[in-house]
Amino acid sequence: MKKVDILKKLRSSGLRPTKQRVEIAKFLFERDKTFHFTVESLENHLTKKSTCKFALATIYNTVHAFKKAGHLSEVDVRGKKTYFDTNITNHHHFYDSETSELIDIDESEVVIQKIPKAPNGKKIKNVEVFINLKN
Amino acid sequence: MKKVDILKKLRSSGLRPTKQRVEIAKFLFERDKTFHFTVESLENHLTKKSTCKFALATIYNTVHAFKKAGHLSEVDVRGKKTYFDTNITNHHHFYDSETSELIDIDESEVVIQKIPKAPNGKKIKNVEVFINLKN
DNA sequence: TTCTAGTTTATAATAATTCTAAAGTAAAAA
DNA sequence: TTTTTACTTTAGAATTATTATAAACTAGAA
Ligand SMILES: [Mn+2]
Ligand SMILES: [Mn+2]
Ligand SMILES: [Zn+2]
Ligand SMILES: [Zn+2]
Numbered sequence: 475m476k477k478v479d480i481l482k483k484l485r486s487s488g489l490r491p492t493k494q495r496v497e498i499a500k501f502l503f504e505r506d507k508t509f510h511f512t513v514e515s516l517e518n519h520l521t522k523k524s525t526c527k528f529a530l531a532t533i534y535n536t537v538h539a540f541k542k543a544g545h546l547s548e549v550d551v552r553g554k555k556t557y558f559d560t561n562i563t564n565h566h567h568f569y570d571s572e573t574s575e576l577i578d579i580d581e582s583e584v585v586i587q588k589i590p591k592a593p594n595g596k597k598i599k600n601v602e603v604f605i606n607l608k609n
Numbered sequence: 610m611k612k613v614d615i616l617k618k619l620r621s622s623g624l625r626p627t628k629q630r631v632e633i634a635k636f637l638f639e640r641d642k643t644f645h646f647t648v649e650s651l652e653n654h655l656t657k658k659s660t661c662k663f664a665l666a667t668i669y670n671t672v673h674a675f676k677k678a679g680h681l682s683e684v685d686v687r688g689k690k691t692y693f694d695t696n697i698t699n700h701h702h703f704y705d706s707e708t709s710e711l712i713d714i715d716e717s718e719v720v721i722q723k724i725p726k727a728p729n730g731k732k733i734k735n736v737e738v739f740i741n742l743k744n
Numbered sequence: 745t746t747c748t749a750g751t752t753t754a755t756a757a758t759a760a761t762t763c764t765a766a767a768g769t770a771a772a773a774a
Numbered sequence: 775t776t777t778t779t780a781c782t783t784t785a786g787a788a789t790t791a792t793t794a795t796a797a798a799c800t801a802g803a804a
Contacts, residue, residue: 490801492751513791529753534792550739552685554761554791568728577728585723590714592742593703599741604685606734607727625770627782648760664784669761689760689792 480504487543497524498536503545508561510549510576513537549576566603579605615639622678628661633671638680643696645684645711648672684711701738714740 480499484491501519502511513533520528537558540546549557551569557576566579584603592598615634619626636654637646648668655663672693675681684692686704692711701714719738727733 490750492801494752527753531754531793532752535751548687550685550687552683556791568725568731570731579725583723583725584721586719586738587722588718588720589738589740590703590718592740593712596703596705596742596744599743602739602741603721603724604737604739605724605727606737607731608734609731625781627770629783662784664786666762666785667783670782691760 483545487539487545489539489543493526494528494532495536495539497526497528498533499540502540502560508559508578510557510559512555512557514555551576564600566605568605568607570607572609579603618680622674622680624674624678629663629667630671630674632659632661632663633668634675637675637695643694643713645692645694647690647692649690686711699735701740703740703742705742707744714738 480496480503481491483503484495484499489495497520498516501516501523513530516537517528517530517533520533537546541548541558544562545560547559547562549559549567551557551574552571553574559576561578564581566581566584568577568579569575570577586601586603589598589601615631615638616626618638619630619634624630632655633651636651636658648665651672652663652665652668655668672681676683676693679697680695682694682697684694684702686692686709687706688709694711696713699716701716701719703712703714704710705712721736721738724733724736
């Protein structure tokens with residue numbers, strides 16, 4: 475990925491490429507592998523590795539804007555903090571509750587043979603598998 | 610279930626059967642089907658249907674004590690509130706994010722054919738399946 | 745360059761949960 | 775039965791993650 479893609483990604487999401495958004499987008503999307511993060515971990519990185527300042531509200535705003543634009547997804551894990559995911563494909567997770575570590579599992583690595591049908595007038599949106607780990 | 614069981618359940622968990630704990634335990638466990646609740650929904654019920662008073666901290670304390678004793682489990686769902694479950698068996702869930710409704714799926718209703726092996730020195734504790742619903 | 749809508753920022757507000765320490769109570773000890 | 779003890783409840787304060795506010799700032803259109 476190049477800076478041009480970042481700008482395109484922002485523009486196509488209706489987001490002006492401000493200094494802060496470009497910095498955040500570069501950190502989140504200019505890499506080979508997807509990853510999981512919290513607003514706190516993102517802030518830690520930004521304040522350490524970036525010259526410009528980031529109000530916490532800006533980080534929240536930007537992350538939510540990316541999520542709304544479909545560039546980020548959210549993962550439900552126990553605990554107070556919200557986890558975001560730069561992997562926006564349908565996939566599953568290993569979860570180590572002791573370290574709060576999330577590891578992606580590609581959709582193809584899980585095969586489900588039998589599943590109940592959705593209740594009443596409802597439909598299945600997607601199926602998520604969490605594999606909880608211990609040591 | 611009778612009141613005796615409630616008292617036994619409390620005692621065996623190292624919990625003195627106080628007025629508050631007995632009331633909460635009766636509401637949670639004296640029924641045929643398991644269910645899901647939040648501290649808020651539990652408080653609403655208690656203040657409506659019980660004569661004695663419940664400090665919010667007592668409800669939190671009691672619910673956590675029951676969880677620690679293994680009488681309750683916790684379910685991870687998106688959102689700020691913690692959901693508890695009187696079903697303490699391994700099982701799966703339908704989840705309707707629009708209504709925040711959780712519906713149990715018995716373990717036998719889901720059959721998984723293929724699953725990746727746990728990373729490095731870790732072991733699989735359990736596998737949870739979430740089926741997200743839409744209308 | 746000027747204008748405007750969108751953006752960042754510091755700070756306040758909110759919401760769920762946990763902490764505190766004083767007052768109350770179940771059950772053991774006397 | 776009374777006393778004693780440790781456990782419990784309670785109101786309110788504190789904490790934590792997140793969202794709201796409204797003033798100052800800025801990208802991009804005009
Ligand atoms: Mn959110
Ligand atoms: Mn908890
Ligand atoms: Zn992921
Ligand atoms: Zn359940």
